[in-house]
Amino acid sequence: MMRKITELMLILAVVFTAGQAADEESWCTTGWSCFFSAYYKFVSTPLSWVEAELHCQKLIPGGHLASLHSLEEQQFVLKLSKNNVIWIGASDSYKDRTFFWTDGSAWDYENWHSGEPNNFHGTREACVNSYYFSDDTWNDFICTAKFPFTCKVTGPSCLTNQIVG
Numbered sequence: 001m002m003r004k005i006t007e008l009m010l011i012l013a014v015v016f017t018a019g020q021a022a023d024e025e026s027w028c029t030t031g032w033s034c035f036f037s038a039y040y041k042f043v044s045t046p047l048s049w050v051e052a053e054l055h056c057q058k059l060i061p062g063g064h065l066a067s068l069h070s071l072e073e074q075q076f077v078l079k080l081s082k083n084n085v086i087w088i089g090a091s092d093s094y095k096d097r098t099f100f101w102t103d104g105s106a107w108d109y110e111n112w113h114s115g116e117p118n119n120f121h122g123t124r125e126a127c128v129n130s131y132y133f134s135d136d137t138w139n140d141f142i143c144t145a146k147f148p149f150t151c152k153v154t155g156p157s158c159l160t161n162q163i164v165g
């Protein structure tokens with residue numbers, strides 16, 4: 001009896017592992033790059049911040065502009081985005097200087113360039129881009145400006161972090 005249970009558990013473990021690998025493979029073949037348990041896609045077509053967010057939402061269920069929660073994730077996204085200035089999923093459109101992520105995740109990391117966010121020259125800058133200063137820092141900017149962008153969606157944990165495309 002005990003041996004049968006052990007065998008069953010082993011079979012289940014194999015099936016689960018195979019399933020996870022298949023999941024990851026299918027995500028990667030559709031052009032999504034994996035970093036731990038999230039998947040990312042760089043879109044080179046410049047759009048306004050709102051258009052970019054809507055594009056991410058239409059691209060895949062649960063998709064949003066990328067939220068960033070560590071320097072490692074920031075650098076992964078920059079590499080994927082080929083060091084373009086990109087919109088990220090941060091905005092303070094609801095209340096000046098109170099930033100949020102469009103995917104609803106916690107505001108637990110910031111990487112502002114020195115002097116940012118600044119509503120430059122008194123112009124309301126309610127949307128956030130990355131690499132504006134040719135480094136990994138952030139800048140608040142006018143939401144109607146058009147930039148490439150990177151989408152993100154949470155998914156199955158990947159076995160290896162990798163950039164696709």
Ligand SMILES: [Ca+2]
Binds near residue numbers: 116119120125139
């Ligand atoms: Ca600014």
